[in-house]
Amino acid sequence: MAKLFFRYAAMNAGKSTALLQVAHNYEERGHRVRLFTAQIDDRYGRGTITSRLGPQREAEVFGPETDFLALPLQLPEVSCVLIDEAQFLLKPQVWALHELAHVRNVPVICYGLRTDFQGELFPGSATLLALADEMDEMKTICDCGRKATMNMRVDANNRKVTEGNQVEIGGNARYRAVCGRCFRQQA
Template identity: 40%
Template sequence: MAELHFFTGTMDCGKSTLALQTDYNHRQRGLSGLMLTSHDRAGEAVVSSRLGLSVEAVEVSPSTDLWALAVDRLTAGARIDYVIGDEAQFYTPDQVDDLGRIADELDVPVYAFGILTDFRTRLFPGSARLVELADRVETLQVEALCWCGRRATHNARTMGGHMVTEGEQVVVGDTGVTGELSYEVLCRHHHRRRMTAASARVGETGAEPLPFAAG
């Protein structure tokens, strides 16, 4: 039986690179797949890696019916030996249900890639549903690093180098960008203190008072 496999991790840990490698490995065996994406950093209808690789894909919007998409292609004579869904955190719970249905009823393996939590450390609805439904959930072993050298566990949204904690959940951006809005991966310690690399350079400690020192 085909499985729904969810690969997760913070930004910068190589999820899209692994999605592209998975697609390449399958195509090398003569298989044909359905590539899905949503809000990729490089634009619509593409899966891209920070290493410079990219392939065309179907852009998933909130109204996309993934089950109908797969069935229509198969009915038209196309082959779908596997499905790869990148940026799966942006899929709706119903679309994740469709991925599970594709694996179960069409016997097509599905590989989903996405981050678990947003810049406020809240689960994305799509990722939450993937954790609930996936046959396997795997945290990628390539660890992104906080500016302090610790393992990065959280995604921070920054404006002008300073961490922000309010705003829309879905705002497309990337790490290592010099523009006003960007993202940075942080360890929990520095995410709690809102200490980005920029604030650390200028000496903003973000220290919290000890509970017995209050008042």
């Protein structure tokens, strides 16, 4: 029986790297995978999953209008669906991915952030936390050496930003993965 997986972490934990490795493992054994990334994420170009280590790969994009159940995503043609930037999924999309796993028997592995720069759940992440059959927290560390669990938005002077839109695409120049203590102390 297939499952819906959610692999989450703060930024810079290797989520995209892990996704690319899983895709490689399936394909090396002759299986076909479908890769998706958020349409809104254009840091490395639309439709590209890129690891900070360098590997990258073209992927299909999902946006608010994407209906995963309308796409040809079933066995034996597709052995696994892999989704990067899963925090940007909408609640109905997560429910559709749950159906893919439990009705069509296609494993779905989602990688994404759990919370935003204010410590609030993203809608996609909240629904994945509710519906995923298995969840794995991927680890990264804060500058202080503790486990980083928070995503801190910073300005051009590296000062913590506490207000703004939930979604603002950016990388290392805009966000830092920090532990809860550093997140609180840098308020």
